[in-house]
Amino acid sequence: MAPSAEIICVGTELLLGEILNRNAQFLAQELARLGIPHYYQTVVGDNPVRMKRAIAVACQRSGLLIFTGGLGPTPDDLTTAVLADFFDAPLVERPEIWADITQKFAHRGLPPSESNRKQALLPRGAAILPNPTGSAPGLIWHPREGLTILTFPGVPREMHRMWQETAVPYLISQGYGQQPIYSQVLRFWGIPESVLAEKVAPFLDLTRPTVAPYAGEGEVRLRVSTVAASQAEAATWIDPVVAQIKAICGIHYYGCDDETLASVVGALLGEQGQTLAVAESCTGGGIGHQITVTPGSSAYFLGGIVAYDNSLKQALLGVEPQTLALEGAVSAAVAEQMAVGVRSRLHTTWGLSTTGIAGPEGGTPEKPVGLVYIGLAGPDGVQSLKCEFGAHRGRDWIRLVTVLTALDTVRRSLLSARAQG
Amino acid sequence: MAPSAEIICVGTELLLGEILNRNAQFLAQELARLGIPHYYQTVVGDNPVRMKRAIAVACQRSGLLIFTGGLGPTPDDLTTAVLADFFDAPLVERPEIWADITQKFAHRGLPPSESNRKQALLPRGAAILPNPTGSAPGLIWHPREGLTILTFPGVPREMHRMWQETAVPYLISQGYGQQPIYSQVLRFWGIPESVLAEKVAPFLDLTRPTVAPYAGEGEVRLRVSTVAASQAEAATWIDPVVAQIKAICGIHYYGCDDETLASVVGALLGEQGQTLAVAESCTGGGIGHQITVTPGSSAYFLGGIVAYDNSLKQALLGVEPQTLALEGAVSAAVAEQMAVGVRSRLHTTWGLSTTGIAGPEGGTPEKPVGLVYIGLAGPDGVQSLKCEFGAHRGRDWIRLVTVLTALDTVRRSLLSARAQG
The missing domain is CATH 3.40.980.10 (MoaB/Mog-like domain)
Structure with a gap:
C-alpha cells in the first residue's frame, strides 16, 4: 500500500x-x-x-x-x-x-x-x-x-x-496509482438535480460502479466511477451503466467529461456542415467567446453582432423600430428579429440571439430582472424561448445561464433536425 | 491578544x-x-x-x-x-x-x-x-x-x-474582533511580478502596514494591510503607503480591490462621456462580455462585431481585401482597419480590435501561435500593438491576456488623453 x-x-x-x-x-x-x-x-x-x-x-x-x-x-x-x-x-x-x-x-x-x-x-x-x-x-x-x-x-x-x-x-x-479510479462524468442541462436523482435513483445504490450526482453552475452531473486495473477493465463496469442512464435521461444528457455545451454544439454543426452566427445583447459577446473556446471553431462559427445598445439592434440587425417601441427590447419579437437579422446578414444556417435584463437595475414588474428571451432562426423558420431566471442569484449567474441555455437551444434544434432528417 | x-x-x-x-x-x-x-x-x-x-x-x-x-x-x-x-x-x-x-x-x-x-x-x-x-x-x-x-x-x-x-x-x-485587519489590494497590469517587487522593495519590509505581492492571471497585485480599530485609523496607515506606491508605479497601477480593467475603462469612459465599440476576431466576443460584466455598461459600451471569419472583416468592418491578401488577417494593418471600421460604423469615440492566432493550430514560423495585434481607433487616429504571448501557456490564456491587454490599451489611451486634455 x-x-x-x-x-x-x-x-x-x-x-x-x-x-x-x-x-x-x-x-x-x-x-x-x-x-x-x-x-x-x-x-x-x-x-x-x-x-x-x-x-x-x-x-x-x-x-x-x-x-x-x-x-x-x-x-x-x-x-x-x-x-x-x-x-x-x-x-x-x-x-x-x-x-x-x-x-x-x-x-x-x-x-x-x-x-x-x-x-x-x-x-x-x-x-x-x-x-x-x-x-x-x-x-x-x-x-x-x-x-x-x-x-x-x-x-x-x-x-x-x-x-x-x-x-x-x-x-x-514510483508505484503510486496502481489501482486508479476511473470515472466518467455525465453532464445534463435543463433538468433539476432532484428530478434527475429520482429518474436514476436505482443507480445511486450501486457499489460498482458508484453513481453520484452533483450540481454545477446551472448544470447537473453524474459521476460514474470504479476502481480498476486499466481503462479497459473500467469500461466493462462503467459503459453499461452509462448507456442505461443515457437512455433514461434522453435529450437532457448533453455530453461527458470535458465536453461543454459549446463543444457539443460545435461538433454537431461540423458534422452537418452547418454554420452559426450570434446576435447578443445581454450576454455582450459571451456566446461567441464560449463557442470560440474550442480550437477550430472557425469551421462553423462565423461571428456575430453584439447589439448591446438598442440603436445597433436596428442599424446592424434590422430589428424594426416599431417592434422595439411596442414590445420593448426584451421581448420575443425582438429576439426573433435579431436571430433572423444576423442569420440573413451573415449568411449562416443558424442565427442565435439573446436579449434580457441581467440587472441588478432595469427590472420592472412586467419585465423583472432575470427575464431573458433567446431567439433561434434556422432553415425552418424562427422560434424564441422565454426564460425567467429570477434576480436572486445575480447578474453574472443570469448571464452565464443565458449563454448556456442559448447553446442548449441550438443543441436541441440540431438534434431534432438530425432525428427528422 | x-x-x-x-x-x-x-x-x-x-x-x-x-x-x-x-x-x-x-x-x-x-x-x-x-x-x-x-x-x-x-x-x-x-x-x-x-x-x-x-x-x-x-x-x-x-x-x-x-x-x-x-x-x-x-x-x-x-x-x-x-x-x-x-x-x-x-x-x-x-x-x-x-x-x-x-x-x-x-x-x-x-x-x-x-x-x-x-x-x-x-x-x-x-x-x-x-x-x-x-x-x-x-x-x-x-x-x-x-x-x-x-x-x-x-x-x-x-x-x-x-x-x-x-x-x-x-x-x-467574548472579546474577539476588537482589532480587525483592514487591507487594500492594488492591481497592476503590464509589469512582471519581479520588476514590481524591485520597484517597491523598501515597502515589502514594512511592518505597519505590511505590503505583500502576489501574481494573478497575467496581473500582479500588492496587498497593503494593517490591524486597526477602525477604517479611519487603518486609512492613516495605509493611504500614505498606497499613495507612494502608486506614484512609483505610475501607469502600471490600474485599480484597487474589486476593480477590474473592464470596470476601470468603463469608469474612465463614463467620466469623459465617451463610448466604445469592439471588433473582435481571436477573442470571439470576450472583450464585450468582460465590459458588460459591469452593470450600467450600456452608458458607454454600444456593442460590436465579432468577425471571427475573414469574410466578416470585409463585409461588416470594411477591411480591404488586398490588405487581407497581402498582410494576412493577423497583421497590424488589419487590426487598424478593424478598429477604424467598427468606430465609424457604430459612431463611437473609440474602436477596439483584436486579431491573432490563439492556437493550438494555425501558427507559422513568421506568425506563431500567440501572435496578436490589438488595434485602437480614436479621435486622434489609429494605433496598433503587436503582442507575442507565446504558445506555451495555451489557447485560453492567450485569449484571456488578449482581452485584458486590449482593455489596458484603452485605459492607457484614455489616461494619456486626459493628461493632455
Missing part, C-alpha cells in the same frame, strides 16, 4: 480569504483519479515558523507531501527555503534553472531581476520539477526514508501542467 | 475534489474582517480516527476551532459525536432541538426520520448554535480552559446565516 498524500497549500492570501483554494480541489481530484489515498489538507501562511509546524505534523501522518505556493521571487515566497531548513539540507544554486529563467526573460526582451535568483536554489539532493511556462520550478525530493515531497507554484495553470507532464509519470514510476 | 482561529472542514467530498472549499474562503474572509488571527486550515474526511488526530493537532496550536461539515443525519456525519468522544463528554439529547427539527419537518408535511434524532444530541456543557434554515444546529462549546469550538453544517447558505446571526455577536461578546 502506497503511503498517503497530504496537500499543503502555502499562502497568506488563502488565510485572508482573498483567493479560493482551487489548487487543493485540482490536486484532490487528481489523487482520487490516480487512486492515491489522501486524508488531510493543510493551509498555512507565508510564515516560516508556522510552515515548519505544519511540515512536522504532515510528515508524521502522510508519506507524500504536495506543496503549492511560495515558489515566487519575492521575500514572502518561502517554501523551498523552509523545506531545506526543516530537513537540514543546504540550498544549492542549479545553473540549469538559472539558465532557463534567463532564457524565459530574454524571450520577453527583459533581463531577469536579482530577486529571481533565489528561484534557482534547491535543497541538495532534490530533483528539479520543471515548470515549462513560468519562472519558478518545483522540486521532487526524498529528504528521508519513506517521505516524498513535491512542490508546485500557486499559479494554477503552471501547476496543472507541471502536475500532468512530470508529477503524474513520476508518481506512477 | 485573542487566541488564533483554525478552520477545520470535514468531508470526504473535499478530499475527493468533488466540491470547491468555498466555506474555508468565507470563514477566512470573515475572520480577517473581524481581525481574528487565523494561521491554519485543515481538511479531513468523515473518519473518526483521522478527525481526532486533526482535533489533537488543532487544539495544540489554535484556541478557536471552527468546524464545517459533518452535522447531517447520515451515518457519515460524525463531527458532534467525535468531538464529544475526544473531549470525553457524554452526548445528551436536547429536547428543544428535537422539537425544532420536528416542527421544521411538519412545515414540509413530513415526519422527521429516525436518523434525524442524532442531530438533537450535543455534548454535555455545549450551547446550541441555532440553524434557522436547516435541520442541523451547530454548537458553541468550551471543552477546556482557553479553547472554544464552534460547529456549522457544510451547506454554505445555512452556515453563512448561522455565522452572521449567532457566531459573530458571540465572538464579539
